[in-house]
Amino acid sequence: MIKEIGKIRIVCPEAPGGKADEIRAVTETLAGNLERFRIPARIAARTGTRRLADVHEEWLIVVCTPETPGDEAISREIGGFITRGRFSRILTLLADGTPDTSFPRSLRFEEKEDGTLVEHEPLAANISGAGKAWKKKLETEQLRLLAPVLGVRFDDLLDRKRRARNRRLLIAGAAALASALVFLVYAVNRMRVIAAQNRELSLQYHAAAEARDEASRQKEAAYEAYARTVALEARGALAEGKSEKALELLLEILPDMQETEGVAEALEEALKTLCAGGYVPVASKQDYLASRNRESPEPRPSILNDMMLHLPPPPDVETEDARVRYDLRAESKEYGLMVLAGKAGKTGFTLIHYPDAPEKDYFLRDAQGNHCYVDLCGAPERHGGTGITDNAVILEDDSLIWLRDGEAKRADLRTGQFIPFFDEGGFPAREGEGAYTNILSYDGCGVLFALTEEGTEVWQRSPFRYLYTLEGITDIVDAGGRRTLIGSGRGLTVFARDPFRELYTIREGIGTDTPVEDEYITVSECADGRSWLTCGWTVYDLDSGALVRSFTDEGSSGLSSARSPLFTSDGLTLIPGFRGVSVWDLRVPEKVASIRSVVGPDDWSFGNYLPYGPTDPGSGLQHSSAVLLDGIVFERREKQEIPPDLAGRIALAKRVSGDGSH
Numbered sequence: 001m002i003k004e005i006g007k008i009r010i011v012c013p014e015a016p017g018g019k020a021d022e023i024r025a026v027t028e029t030l031a032g033n034l035e036r037f038r039i040p041a042r043i044a045a046r047t048g049t050r051r052l053a054d055v056h057e058e059w060l061i062v063v064c065t066p067e068t069p070g071d072e073a074i075s076r077e078i079g080g081f082i083t084r085g086r087f088s089r090i091l092t093l094l095a096d097g098t099p100d101t102s103f104p105r106s107l108r109f110e111e112k113e114d115g116t117l118v119e120h121e122p123l124a125a126n127i128s129g130a131g132k133a134w135k136k137k138l139e140t141e142q143l144r145l146l147a148p149v150l151g152v153r154f155d156d157l158l159d160r161k162r163r164a165r166n167r168r169l170l171i172a173g174a175a176a177l178a179s180a181l182v183f184l185v186y187a188v189n190r191m192r193v194i195a196a197q198n199r200e201l202s203l204q205y206h207a208a209a210e211a212r213d214e215a216s217r218q219k220e221a222a223y224e225a226y227a228r229t230v231a232l233e234a235r236g237a238l239a240e241g242k243s244e245k246a247l248e249l250l251l252e253i254l255p256d257m258q259e260t261e262g263v264a265e266a267l268e269e270a271l272k273t274l275c276a277g278g279y280v281p282v283a284s285k286q287d288y289l290a291s292r293n294r295e296s297p298e299p300r301p302s303i304l305n306d307m308m309l310h311l312p313p314p315p316d317v318e319t320e321d322a323r324v325r326y327d328l329r330a331e332s333k334e335y336g337l338m339v340l341a342g343k344a345g346k347t348g349f350t351l352i353h354y355p356d357a358p359e360k361d362y363f364l365r366d367a368q369g370n371h372c373y374v375d376l377c378g379a380p381e382r383h384g385g386t387g388i389t390d391n392a393v394i395l396e397d398d399s400l401i402w403l404r405d406g407e408a409k410r411a412d413l414r415t416g417q418f419i420p421f422f423d424e425g426g427f428p429a430r431e432g433e434g435a436y437t438n439i440l441s442y443d444g445c446g447v448l449f450a451l452t453e454e455g456t457e458v459w460q461r462s463p464f465r466y467l468y469t470l471e472g473i474t475d476i477v478d479a480g481g482r483r484t485l486i487g488s489g490r491g492l493t494v495f496a497r498d499p500f501r502e503l504y505t506i507r508e509g510i511g512t513d514t515p516v517e518d519e520y521i522t523v524s525e526c527a528d529g530r531s532w533l534t535c536g537w538t539v540y541d542l543d544s545g546a547l548v549r550s551f552t553d554e555g556s557s558g559l560s561s562a563r564s565p566l567f568t569s570d571g572l573t574l575i576p577g578f579r580g581v582s583v584w585d586l587r588v589p590e591k592v593a594s595i596r597s598v599v600g601p602d603d604w605s606f607g608n609y610l611p612y613g614p615t616d617p618g619s620g621l622q623h624s625s626a627v628l629l630d631g632i633v634f635e636r637r638e639k640q641e642i643p644p645d646l647a648g649r650i651a652l653a654k655r656v657s658g659d660g661s662h
Contacts, residue, residue: 006052007056007057007058008058010030010031015096016067033142035052043157060078062107069103078090078107083290087120091122093126095127125142228261230253231265233249241283247656250266251654254267255650275637275652294614308327310324310325310326311323325342326340327341329350336357339392339394348373350371351363351364352364352413365416397464399413401439401464406437410464438451447461447500453474455473456475457469458500479521491507492535509550510535522534522565526568526570537551537575538551579596579597580629581627608629611624613626640656
């Protein structure tokens with residue numbers, strides 16, 4: 001249940017059985033009390049808040065019971081407040097249980113940016129154990145929740161109740177005076193008692209006023225100390241490259257604390273950083289993505305063998321396990337089947353599994369009835385491309401081909417029988433252990449590639465037959481291009497995907513004796529139509545194969561730490577160097593900008609940089625408007641003048657912080 005009074009949200013968990021009505025009654029009573037609460041005139045005059053609906057800051061009141069820590073809706077509410085830096089504006093009402101059993105862990109422990117946990121004792125009102133008298137106790141305990149919302153002490157609000165009680169006493173005294181006309185002696189004695197009470201009350205009022213004034217002075221001193229702490233925290237955030245976080249901290253206390261030592265200076269320092277022009281540090285990776293409502297653009301490789309199931313083992317395999325793990329090797333959505341490989345002890349087996357018709361399941365066996373195991377090849381992941389490294393491929397006729405100890409095999413999945421490897425004549429499949437090292441299948445390409453030590457065989461999928469051998473080419477790489485595949489082994493050979501055919505071979509700047517590792521080969525297709533092929537730190541025009549530039553000539557000692565240049569969707573490229581990254585425009589070519597890391601002076605930044613601007617849907621590349629370096633995002637911004645007055649600086653800070661809408 002969620003109740004709202006202006007910007008105050010009250011949430012309670014869903015409790016089991018009869019407790020649900022009790023907790024709901026507590027929540028509704030609290031919400032009704034807050035809606036009807038009259039802010040004392042003296043507090044309203046001091047804070048400028050006449051009604052709770054006028055409170056301009058968001059507050060969250062969590063009704064805590066033993067069910068609260070497990071309530072996902074409440075966890076999301078708390079997480080949202082913590083993400084926005086509103087941890088101190090989360091209040092609790094303990095309605096049942098104890099703090100250990102009823103307070104969510106996220107309210108008791110705050111995780112700092114360095115990973116340490118700080119234990120807190122949440123500000124809590126407590127009606128647990130009050131029984132049927134909970135409504136009366138809530139009238140007092142709700143003042144503990146209102147005190148921080150109104151920025152006053154609990155005793156200030158409690159004092160209001162005492163004054164109301166005193167007014168009732170005075171009314172009773174007046175009634176006693178009226179009765180004194182009939183009972184004169186009793187009235188005189190009663191008046192003496194009331195006079196003594198009034199003198200005592202007057203003394204209490206004077207003492208309370210002095211205590212209130214002293215509390216006000218202490219509050220002002222505490223807020224001054226808090227503002228100085230915020231200024232120090234903001235400068236710490238600036239030193240770490242989190243400029244937007246620094247502005248967010250300062251804007252929470254400005255303009256009220258402009259005279260506090262260090263606040264105005266920290267604001268000027270933050271604005272100088274963000275308004276300097278060029279690439280400026282703005283936020284950590286996590287804060288940047290959250291403020292822009294974006295997912296991380298960092299590549300996530302697609303691997304076929306990341307799905308597993310737990311199913312019964314073959315009946316003839318000895319094992320105590322009722323179910324064993326099976327890993328996906330291949331699947332056919334057209335025929336509704338999956339090829340799953342599992343092991344029990346040292347025995348491997350392959351299950352042909354029909355998820356929608358498990359009665360058709362069977363285990364693949366050879367001609368002698370032995371179990372067949374479709375193994376993994378263990379080839380490295382292909383970065384930047386859509387292709388996957390297969391050790392098992394289902395062909396169009398519903399037959400399966402795979403490698404076992406480097407030897408190619410084929411079986412008809414509809415019958416479970418082994419069949420001749422090729423459909424029609426031609427070059428037969430190589431035989432013997434280690435004949436093939438891998439089978440490759442790439443999206444958008446109508447042929448398969450079988451890698452050997454001497455070259456790459458090209459196989460037609462339907463009818464399944466051998467076509468020819470690419471002599472000397474020992475690997476075919478999907479380097480990220482939608483139109484091309486790259487072969488290595490005798491230089492770099494560029495092939496068209498569909499139909500598969502050789503386009504040209506690059507030998508300039510590339511040794512031909514040793515195959516090029518596929519991690520060093522990248523194809524980048526930019527939004528303006530230009531396409532690049534990189535091999536290590538050498539860049540070629542993908543369309544013509546012409547050498548464009550070799551960045552090893554720049555003399556950077558850090559180039560060997562990374563694989564190749566990183567291109568952006570608008571055609572720029574990132575080159576790492578000592579403690580930073582340089583941005584180049586190959587159309588000129590010239591350096592566009594240099595980005596200096598904000599990590600410690602003894603650290604190196606190699607290998608931790610990425611374009612971090614918006615993703616271009618056509619090319620799949622990120623724009624150069626932002627760059628991630630050592631965990632900090634740098635944004636490219638125009639230089640802005642900083643106003644001399646504080647009001648102008650605060651307005652500028654609101655424009656350039658947060659979502660980057662400057």
